Amino acid sequence: MKHLTIIVFSLFVSISSWAQNAKNDVILKLNGDELTGKVQQINDNEIVFSYAGETLTYVIKKSDILKITFASGRIEVINKPAQPATSSSNNGGAPKPAAAGSLEDHHNKVAFLPFTFTKDGQATDDAVGEEVQLEAFNLLSKHAGVFTILNPRITNAILIKAGINKSNVKGYTMDDLCNILGVEYVIEGAVTQNKTTQTVTSNTYGQVKTKDKDDGKNAKVNTSTYGTAQQNYQTSLNLAIYNDKGVTVYSQQRNAFWNTQDAYKNTLEYLMKRTPLYTK
Known part of the structure; x- marks a missing residue:
């Protein structure tokens, strides 16, 4: 009976813990x-x-x-609060400077941080990450729904003015970055790409030359071989969305199906379609 009581109590504690963590x-x-x-x-x-x-x-x-x-x-x-009049368009307009903590000014605004792009263990130039940032912006802008997507050029300008770059951005929390950019959500992405094998393709071309039939010699064959080599890559992409309270709204990692250098593009589209901000 004592053992049964212990088991029932343990089961109750487990269920309570599960309920609290749900x-x-x-x-x-x-x-x-x-x-x-x-x-x-x-x-x-x-x-x-x-x-x-x-x-x-x-x-x-x-x-x-x-x-x-x-x-x-x-x-x-449920309710979209009235937005203050601005001259910006829905996708890419700069938000009106907001008072800290103003939910109305942050509401439904989204910004992409510059992506990090690591190739063969080395960080690439800023321009590479900013190119992926722009591609992600273009993808989501076409399916933004009620959200306003901040143009990457404006996002990067605000970050530069605030003295934030890839070497010190880790010193800021995600809610810090949301407040600095005046948005409700920030999207962070990282691409990792490494060289793997090479695919070599070769083709041989032949040409037959003969002399007069009476000279008794064998036909002569001239051949030429041409080869091409294609570098294969292994690519993975991490995508995460945070809100202005620092809460992770979405976080996924996926390896690219293809082994080409631009395979991250299909992977980015795959992950973006599965975010809660994407509207079909």
């Missing part, structure tokens, strides 16, 4: 309050919600809610 939905209200728990039901004008660890349900008006971040990572915007 991911929760997060409701962000327009006044900045955060409610953590489980969204039970979404109706036309209200949401039924229960706090983490509780069974009692509450009804919250949709008109009071900014957005819901579900445990799966999906983000549903």
Whole structure:
């Protein structure tokens, strides 16, 4: 009986620990309050919600809610606050300078940090990472939905003015970078590429030459061989998204299927389509 009691108690502790570690939905209200728990039901004008660890349900008006971040990572915007008038376009416009901590000014704005690109163990020039940064921006801009994607040129200019570069960027938290750039989300990416094998292709071309039939000599064959060598690469890409509270919204690593030098492009598109910011 004593052993049975211990087993039941251990099982109860395990279930309690699992419940505490389970991911929760997060409701962000327009006044900045955060409610953590489980969204039970979404109706036309209200949401039924229960706090983490509780069974009692509450009804919250949709008109009071900014957005819901579900445990799966999906983000549903309930109310888009009125944006201040600016001369910038939706994709790539510079955000109006915002007061620190202003959710309305950060809301739904996204910036790509310059990618890092490591080739054969050596960091490449800044221009290579900035090229991948621009490619990622172009991909997401076509499927931005309600999000405003900051143009990389503006992003990089703000970082330079703030004295931030690839040698000291690790000294800043992701919420620091969000506040400096005036965005709700920052996207960070890293490409690693290493040479592997070479594929060699050779072709032989022949030409037959003969003399008069009566000279009794064998035909002469002249041949030429041409060869080409193609360098193969192994490429992997890491992509992560952080919000202005420093929380990791998305993080994935994937190895490229192809072994070509530009294989990172297909891998980048694959990962980008699976982020919660991508709209089909």
